[in-house]
Every structure is written in structure tokens, then in C-alpha cells.
Amino acid sequence: MNDTMIASAQASYSSPLLKVLVTKGALTDDQVNQILLESMNSSRKIEDILEEKKWVSEEVFTQAKAEANNVPFLKVGDIGISPEALTLLPEGVARRYKMFPFAVNKEDNMLSVAMIDPLDLAAIDFAQQKTGFRITAYYAVPSEIERVIAEKYAQSLSSEVTEALEETNQAKDEKKAAQDLASLSGQV
Numbered sequence: 001m002n003d004t005m006i007a008s009a010q011a012s013y014s015s016p017l018l019k020v021l022v023t024k025g026a027l028t029d030d031q032v033n034q035i036l037l038e039s040m041n042s043s044r045k046i047e048d049i050l051e052e053k054k055w056v057s058e059e060v061f062t063q064a065k066a067e068a069n070n071v072p073f074l075k076v077g078d079i080g081i082s083p084e085a086l087t088l089l090p091e092g093v094a095r096r097y098k099m100f101p102f103a104v105n106k107e108d109n110m111l112s113v114a115m116i117d118p119l120d121l122a123a124i125d126f127a128q129q130k131t132g133f134r135i136t137a138y139y140a141v142p143s144e145i146e147r148v149i150a151e152k153y154a155q156s157l158s159s160e161v162t163e164a165l166e167e168t169n170q171a172k173d174e175k176k177a178a179q180d181l182a183s184l185s186g187q188v
Helices: 003-014 018-024 029-042 045-053 056-068 083-088 091-095 121-131 144-183
Strands: 099-106 110-115 132-138
Touching: 018 029, 018 045, 018 056, 029 045, 045 056, 056 132, 056 144, 083 099, 083 110, 091 099, 091 121, 091 144, 099 121, 099 144, 110 121, 110 144, 121 132
Parallel strands: 110 132
Antiparallel strands: 099 110
């Protein structure tokens, strides 16, 4: 092993994310060297360079970030989503902070959310203030979070509109029935 390879291996292990990706076999030594060199020359974050290069899939990258940061990872498609949890976090907040509520535990006052960046303490604090629940954050694949926010909040809005229309139609039906009854009794 030459000095360059030793320096590369040592540097990669100073970055928990690169360490995880190397351990998983997702990056080669050459790729690690390129990332480190580019990071040093441009002062850009290793994560940003990895995202740009797309040498690892979005899912592998997110799983590696979760492991490197010791935060749980979940696949949004594999979990059940509580409609009640969805109602606790407004869509605007979910979109802005790229977080999706999927479970609520009222006994423990906990709301579980999938996030692109569960290390964003400002976002978690805001969500806690907005919902009144303590937040448990999980890493999830960014494209899955964006997809599920779009789908589930649209479904929620659709069901709210349907419910409102049904209530309006029911009120109209009741009014019409009352008018019909009144006309039958000769009071109109």
C-alpha cells in the first residue's frame, strides 16, 4: 500500500459517511480520493459532492447517512401511515421542512416523522411547537418523502373536500325534505 492510498484510507475514515460507504463497498478508493480532493479544493461538503456525482443510489446514500449519524432509516413504502398523524402537521410545514408524519403515540406525546434531514434541529423544534408533540425523526429517501407528501396530502385534501360536499348535499337534502313535507301539509 503506497502513501497516497494510506492517506486516502485514513482521510476516508475521518468522514463517517465515507467510512460507511467504503465499508459497504459502495465507493472505490479512487472515488474516495476524488471526493476528498474536490472537497479540499472547493471547500464543498463531502455530501454535496457525493450527491452531485451520483456514484451511489439515493437509497444507499441515505442509508449511509443514517448509519453515519446514528439515526434510524426507514423505507416510506414499507410503513403504514396514520391518517391522524397526517392531520397533525400542516402540508406547508411538511413541504418546507421535507418531513412526513407517519405515526402518532398520544400516550407518549410522540409524533414520528420521516425526513430528508433529521439533524435539522430547527425544523424539528418548529414541528414540535406547531404540533405540540415531541418529534422522533427518521432518515428516508428524499424522492420518497416528496412523493408521499404530494400523494398523501392530496388524498387528505380530496377526502376533506368530499366530506364537505357530502355534508352540504345532506343539508340540501334535509332542507328539500322539510320543504316537501311543508308543501304536503299545505303550509307553503
